[in-house]
Amino acid sequence: MTAQALPEIDPDLAPANTSVTRLAAAPTVVTLDRVNKWYGAFHVLRDVDLTVRKGERIVICGPSGSGKSTLIRCINRLEEHQAGRIVVDGIELTNDLKKIDEIRREVGMVFQHFNLFPHLTVLENCTLAPIWVKKMPKAQAEELAMRYLTRVKIPHQASKYPGQLSGGQQQRVAIARSLCMSPKIMLFDEPTSALDPEMVKEVLDTMVGLADEGMTMLCVTHEMGFARQVADRVIFMDEGQVVEVNTPDAFFRNPQHERTRLFLSQILH
């Protein structure tokens, strides 16, 4: 699913208008207020402002090194921001470890390299956090895990180890593993970049399904077809700044900023 499909999409099907009404009354779940971050002397995030409403689907794109991964990793505190405020589900991210763990329980994350636990079976990967973090009885956790594994269409692989699965299957397990914690927000950090071309679709289909159920999603991805299909907003970043934010339709049809146009001309060949 790449950008070649773009011209064939009927503009009337783009979700731009519907999303405005759908989200108008929704509460805010993530707020970033002038967030700044440095790696040593390198200014990776510069005055980033962002408000995400419940149920909103946001796609973040941009050249490598633009700070897009760093941005979503700040939301569950895998990276620490040095200035500005981040509020997730009403909890402000500070150095308070309790609050950080509280937020991580509400925010699921899917990584480029899956980060499954290779020493545990697929089922154990999924039940680990519910059992140890939510103190769920084992039988109940396994039932829950099987439900989500069924949803990502790999229930029959439950007793295998991650190393025995294909990349696409592993990524779907990673999605199921996150869902087992019933997160309110899902973060996707380039979930299809490490996959063989033939496996990209199965993962994107899973993500589309998730979006259809109303999950709040922030996705760093270059899958422009996916962005068109599900995103409410597309955010384009460069050099640590938010350069352009728009509905996918307007973003692809009529990019405003020169940098955005250059980027799109490079990837939509």
Add this chain to the structure above:
Amino acid sequence: MTASSGLLAQPFVRRDPVPAAPPPALVGGPVAWIRRNLFSSLTSTALTLAAVLLLALILPPLLRFLVFDAVWTGENRDACRPEVLGRPVGACWAFVANKINYFVYGSYPIEARWRADVFFALLAFGLAWMLWLDAPRRDLGAAYFFVVFPLASYALLAGVPALGLPAVPTSLWGGMLVTIVVSLVGIVVSLPFGVLLALGRRSRLPVVRLVCVIFIEFWRGVPLITVLFMANVMLPLFLPGDVTVDRLVRPLVGIALFSSAYMAEIVRGGLQAMPRGQFEGAMSLGLGPWLTMRLVILPQALRIVIPGIVNSYIALFKDTTLVSIVGIFDFIRTIESARVDPNWAAPTVSVTGYAFAALFYFLFCFGMSRYSRFVERRLSASHAR
């Protein structure tokens, strides 16, 4: 294939699939194997012949000494003296058989030796439970091995007069009993302690880190023999006159701390091999730092360093012989004192004693080594990457 032969004369589309076929038959049989592995080249042939020659030089005299010329039964030195027997005498196994109780228990009182036997049985039971990977309720097994068993062993061996077990001072303990107790304490203490030290050394808190680094570097920088001398000779000088620490406990603590420092560095190697993604994956699920370590990082990190851990255990097991220098009657020391018994003054008695010791240590170390290979293979088979 025509399609790949350069210039495209005409397009190619496969019509009939090529079925998977078995590999061509290898030239089998022992002769082929020997030719391939032993005589494949001039160097290989030379090395093979040299090895065969070496074996031919070593094996016959060794077997003659240990088996064919050996004396198996007898009550005293006359059994092993060539001038009495009228033939060359090899190993004097009669000496070992005669002294075996001393080698196993040292001077442990004869009427209380059943307690040492119970200890050995409890140990064998615990080891079997822990080492058998598919055993039922291994969590109970661990609780038994790390809590119940040490307490029970202490009560059994040292004695609890209140329970009708008269006290046996450690000065009477000896032989394999002491060797096993010392190495067991070292093995059981050093792993958890080493893990804690390794975690401390990677801690974000500078004070914790500094303490761990100093501890590790101190024990790694001092020879074990110095530690033992310090424990036995110097420590009492620093303690108030009325405080005494048992003379077996002192070197025991020294050995445990010494091996913990080495274990810490082995475990740290495993921790450093863990990719950052594993930490992030666990943390993103809401597992705190301790649960992340316990459930995700340590199980994988320890698995990576199994060869290092076992290597350290083997070294520790052999290093326990050093306690004999500070007056503990371990297995080696019992052999040393038994071999000068005038009742057994025969030419090959000393060599036999040492051969017996070598056999004992070799069996234990080789056992550990094979077991660790088995565990590695099991683990790598169950989750092939």
